[in-house]
Amino acid sequence: MRFGAGLWCLQSTATMPRHPATAYRELLEDARLLDRLGYDSLWLSEHHFFYDGYCPSLPTAAAAALEVTENLHVATGMLLAPMRSPEKLAAETAALHERSGGRFELGVALGYRDVEFDGKGVPRQERVQRRKDALHAVHDAAPEVPVWLGSALPEAVERAGRHAHGVLYSGANPLSLVRDLSDAHRRGYESSDGSRPRPRIAALRNVWVTEDEREREAVLDWFRASYVLYAGLGWSVPQRGETAAMDFRAELDKALDDAVGTAIIGPAEQVIEGLHEVAEAGVDDVVFRVVVEGAPQAAIHEVLHRLAEEVMPALRDVEAT
Amino acid sequence: MKIGIRTRPGHEAAEAAAAERHGAFGVLIEPEAATAAVAGAAAATRTSLTRLVVRTVLGVDHPVTLAEDLAVLDNISAGRVVALVDTGELDLEAAREDLTLLLAALTPRPVRHQGIRWQVPAGLEGHDAPQEVEVTPKPVQVELPIWLTGAVARELGAVMGDPVLAEEPPACDRHRSVQPASARLSGDRESDRELVSRWRAAGATHLMLEVDDPEAAVPEIARYLIPEVAMPLFPRIVAEAMTPRPWPGPARYVTLPSPGASG
Numbered sequence: 039m040r041f042g043a044g045l046w047c048l049q050s051t052a053t054m055p056r057h058p059a060t061a062y063r064e065l066l067e068d069a070r071l072l073d074r075l076g077y078d079s080l081w082l083s084e085h086h087f088f089y090d091g092y093c094p095s096l097p098t099a100a101a102a103a104l105e106v107t108e109n110l111h112v113a114t115g116m117l118l119a120p121m122r123s124p125e126k127l128a129a130e131t132a133a134l135h136e137r138s139g140g141r142f143e144l145g146v147a148l149g150y151r152d153v154e155f156d157g158k159g160v161p162r163q164e165r166v167q168r169r170k171d172a173l174h175a176v177h178d179a180a181p182e183v184p185v186w187l188g189s190a191l192p193e194a195v196e197r198a199g200r201h202a203h204g205v206l207y208s209g210a211n212p213l214s215l216v217r218d219l220s221d222a223h224r225r226g227y228e229s230s231d232g233s234r235p236r237p238r239i240a241a242l243r244n245v246w247v248t249e250d251e252r253e254r255e256a257v258l259d260w261f262r263a264s265y266v267l268y269a270g271l272g273w274s275v276p277q278r279g280e281t282a283a284m285d286f287r288a289e290l291d292k293a294l295d296d297a298v299g300t301a302i303i304g305p306a307e308q309v310i311e312g313l314h315e316v317a318e319a320g321v322d323d324v325v326f327r328v329v330v331e332g333a334p335q336a337a338i339h340e341v342l343h344r345l346a347e348e349v350m351p352a353l354r355d356v357e358a359t
Numbered sequence: 360m361k362i363g364i365r366t367r368p369g370h371e372a373a374e375a376a377a378a379e380r381h382g383a384f385g386v387l388i389e390p391e392a393a394t395a396a397v398a399g400a401a402a403a404t405r406t407s408l409t410r411l412v413v414r415t416v417l418g419v420d421h422p423v424t425l426a427e428d429l430a431v432l433d434n435i436s437a438g439r440v441v442a443l444v445d446t447g448e449l450d451l452e453a454a455r456e457d458l459t460l461l462l463a464a465l466t467p468r469p470v471r472h473q474g475i476r477w478q479v480p481a482g483l484e485g486h487d488a489p490q491e492v493e494v495t496p497k498p499v500q501v502e503l504p505i506w507l508t509g510a511v512a513r514e515l516g517a518v519m520g521d522p523v524l525a526e527e528p529p530a531c532d533r534h535r536s537v538q539p540a541s542a543r544l545s546g547d548r549e550s551d552r553e554l555v556s557r558w559r560a561a562g563a564t565h566l567m568l569e570v571d572d573p574e575a576a577v578p579e580i581a582r583y584l585i586p587e588v589a590m591p592l593f594p595r596i597v598a599e600a601m602t603p604r605p606w607p608g609p610a611r612y613v614t615l616p617s618p619g620a621s622g
Contacts (some may be wrong), residue, residue: 091434095396129394159481162486
């Protein structure tokens with residue numbers, strides 16, 4: 039199992055205000071810490087035109103994080119491919135790959151906010167084609183860069199497997215859905231010509247190591263607040279098959295409860311046990327979702343230390359099943 | 360007149376760090392057109408004071424995207440970015456529209472632009488979107504400085520009022536508060552002293568110097584050229600006299616490094 043942390047969104051929010059440049063300074067401090075603690079990856083996230091400065095330019099932020107680290111991979115989880123010209127994204131991806139000695143990984147998504155499509159003059163119905171164009175351009179310019187896709191739809195995940203693309207799941211997905219998606223991804227890969235190695239399956243998980251009941255209560259608040267943010271952005275998971283809908287606009291409390299219900303909060307042994315279950319749901323790599331609304335940098339550094347020292351060593355050799 | 364250094368593509372971070380160590384006011388970063396912000400971010404992390412003049416080529420992407428790249432870079436560098444806007448392959452009218460939208464997207468006002476090339480917001484059918492957008496984050500600086508270069512830069516500067524990077528001394532406008540310029544050094548100390556003095560006399564305010572190897576050249580520039588144009592009749596004896604002996608150390612009471620010096 040490999041380990042990453044995320045999602046760095048570089049915000050200054052209504053409930054956690056800070057100078058916008060502080061967010062970027064802390065990103066570099068956090069990246070150095072992850073590198074020193076032996077994490078495999080740091081994941082960034084993108085949105086546009088949001089009041090809190092949510093980072094709209096991931097190649098720029100990634101370049102800074104890569105420059106201050108030596109072994110850490112920096113990944114986008116996710117870069118909104120339709121919002122950038124394919125040629126520019128391809129040139130940036132190649133530059134990040136070369137400058138970092140192969141430590142940049144590109145996760146791309148379609149986007150879902152009308153204001154972002156409209157602000158960039160991109161018709162929503164063209165978003166799939168634009169992502170395809172972006173991936174072609176990236177593949178031509180930097181074929182060695184790992185590509186990750188994100189979806190909660192089995193058919194989309196199966197397609198990703200067929201094209202030998204990795205997948206990163208939302209932290210809000212229940213393990214039952216994670217299992218279904220992972221099966222779909224493996225099916226997709228097995229139907230490919232097999233000329234490329236099996237792409238990896240990564241999952242964001244809401245995880246926190248603590249024995250302190252007050253900290254546990256605070257962390258639950260933070261996870262909850264971090265999903266209120268998605269309500270603000272208008273994100274939702276549609277109902278598909280046996281997967282229940284998670285609609286942060288229409289049913290805020292239920293969706294928040296469902297999302298927070300995925301969290302593993304407790305002593306190291308409990309977290310290790312929970313992550314074994316994640317591996318058993320077909321997940322190769324876990325991305326700890328610890329950069330959440332309300333968590334000060336000191337708390338994030340504390341839990342990153344504890345995960346690296348008490349949890350990761352016990353799971354390094356665990357393989358997805 | 361202030362002197363800066365032009366970095367070479369792929370070497371921006373180390374050369375910017377060297378420029379800062381030796382007191383150059385800034386570096387001119389001009390990698391491949393689409394990757395200026397990536398190169399600028401690398402240089403930003405290795406410096407804490409030097410200005411980052413980043414060549415931003417119009418036409419490679421939506422002006423709002425170029426503005427977002429610059430704003431993020433200005434936040435990473437805590438307010439040290441100057442955009443050297445290159446008109447690229449655009450004609451005057453197209454460059455004017457793109458620059459107008461770029462500037463609008465860099466201000467703390469909401470953006471609404473209805474032009475020939477761009478409509479922001481686009482008002483596309485089926486989108487539930489407002490009549491204006493707020494491009495975020497905002498640059499740290501009150502106003503992000505814009506310098507112009509490229510085939511139609513002079514005409515664009517006349518229309519928009521932004522300073523144009525001068526390539527020859529007669530192109531300098533000494534009435535402007537900022538008159539950026541660019542020149543190539545020969546490597547011969549006497550002729551280079553004459554060169555920077557000519558630019559100073561012409562009214563340049565910020566001269567970006569091109570050399571074959573910036574890291575190797577920057578100590579010479581810092582010692583002989585930056586002082587040469589820092590006052591009238593610079594007394595050269597203070598640059599040409601012996602270098603004081605360095606402190607042998609060891610350092611027992613070490614001060615903390617500045618944030619930009621680590622990593």
